[in-house]
Amino acid sequence: MITIIFIVGVIVIGYLLFTNFYPSFGGDVSKDRQLAYKKSLQYDNGKFNNTKAVPKTLSFTENISLAYTFFTTKVPNGRPQKDLKSQKIDSINVANYKGPARMIWFGHSSFLLQINGKTILLDPMFSEVAAPLPFLGGNRFNKEYPIDVSKLNEIDAVIFSHDHYDHLDYESILKIKDKTKHFYTPLGVGAHLEAWGVPSKNITELDWWQEVKLDKLTLACTPAQHFSGRKLNNAQSTLWSSWVIKTKDENIFFSGDSGYAPHFKEIGEKYGPFDLALMECGQYNEMWSDIHMMPEETAQAGLDVKAKKIMPIHWAGFKLALHEWTDPITRVKAKATELNLEVITPKIGEEIIVTDSINTFNNWWKDL
Numbered sequence: 306m307i308t309i310i311f312i313v314g315v316i317v318i319g320y321l322l323f324t325n326f327y328p329s330f331g332g333d334v335s336k337d338r339q340l341a342y343k344k345s346l347q348y349d350n351g352k353f354n355n356t357k358a359v360p361k362t363l364s365f366t367e368n369i370s371l372a373y374t375f376f377t378t379k380v381p382n383g384r385p386q387k388d389l390k391s392q393k394i395d396s397i398n399v400a401n402y403k404g405p406a407r408m409i410w411f412g413h414s415s416f417l418l419q420i421n422g423k424t425i426l427l428d429p430m431f432s433e434v435a436a437p438l439p440f441l442g443g444n445r446f447n448k449e450y451p452i453d454v455s456k457l458n459e460i461d462a463v464i465f466s467h468d469h470y471d472h473l474d475y476e477s478i479l480k481i482k483d484k485t486k487h488f489y490t491p492l493g494v495g496a497h498l499e500a501w502g503v504p505s506k507n508i509t510e511l512d513w514w515q516e517v518k519l520d521k522l523t524l525a526c527t528p529a530q531h532f533s534g535r536k537l538n539n540a541q542s543t544l545w546s547s548w549v550i551k552t553k554d555e556n557i558f559f560s561g562d563s564g565y566a567p568h569f570k571e572i573g574e575k576y577g578p579f580d581l582a583l584m585e586c587g588q589y590n591e592m593w594s595d596i597h598m599m600p601e602e603t604a605q606a607g608l609d610v611k612a613k614k615i616m617p618i619h620w621a622g623f624k625l626a627l628h629e630w631t632d633p634i635t636r637v638k639a640k641a642t643e644l645n646l647e648v649i650t651p652k653i654g655e656e657i658i659v660t661d662s663i664n665t666f667n668n669w670w671k672d673l
Contacts, residue, residue, distance in 0.1 A: 329437040329475040331468065331535050332500030334493050334542045342492055345512045345544070352541035353492070355530050357566060359595035371592070375627065382629040385673045389447040389621060392654030396456040399424065406555040406659040408581075410651055412447050413622025414472060414561075416583070420659070421521050421552050423461040427559055427583075428472040429454070429481060435471035435623045437535070443624050451654030460485040462519055466561025467545035468494050468533050471623055475501060489517065489524055493543030497535070513546060525549035527572050529563035531596050549576045555659050558582040558610050562619065564595040565602035569609035577611030580660045581649075584612075587620030587633040597626075600636035607646050614647035614664070621653065621670070631670050
């Protein structure tokens, strides 16, 4: 018994030391921050919470069982047969762009947005693996990006939806932190950025329904139904969100990660209609449908937020669930057709004009 206790103690101490000193895990929310977050309706007893009591807290045994299922289940067509090629855009094109609001998709949930003279990144994640250590995940589906982020001269703003590894990435922050004017995050996520060398004066944290101005842009932090955490002992210590990005001429919704819930209708009532809604669609399973929408729910959520058109995101980047890699886009398009909702499906790197009413994108994922 003494030997077992000693071994368990060594493992626990080793884990705590490793997660405290290995930088990819990020920072911890300070006591002062926790006191400030008590003003948030989402914060209670040291943790952030969804409006509905989800997700269910899994026991250690349930976590181990879920991990075993994920790593041992073979999924036919779980990944593309070959690397997804990116359409290229050069740095001069980006630096000199003066046209209408446009977006460039990097795969998964990462975007370059150029709007009202501003260059903005959404959930920039440029690493090969969505995990703290390379052996804990499979490589992303596209090895190359539309543009090497190191060639971007200046970034006006970076917006994050939450702190999971497929959305907030340590190596990516190192590449952009010195050329980024300002970072916008839900409550608590700034602690990670500060741990990675971003000055606190360059970070704005917002609660749900709070707004901030970026010159003539309005940025609104809006609800999502998800969760957070980068290690075993800091779950729910930071908030998760969706975002509204609005000018007098364009209106964009970025869902972040979310299960289907009434907040979509609330956002639509307050901020809609949207010219384009970037809607989470991928990495789902009935076992965790409260925190990731099924494709049919994605289409319905697009109607709820009053989107003129939606773009499915959170797919074509990583294998983080047990469905075929094309299942999300196939199912969401079928449901959207039934609902008479327009869906756009650009390739990685293909220019997306936010207010364009003509869909010229093809089914590029076929036979891949």
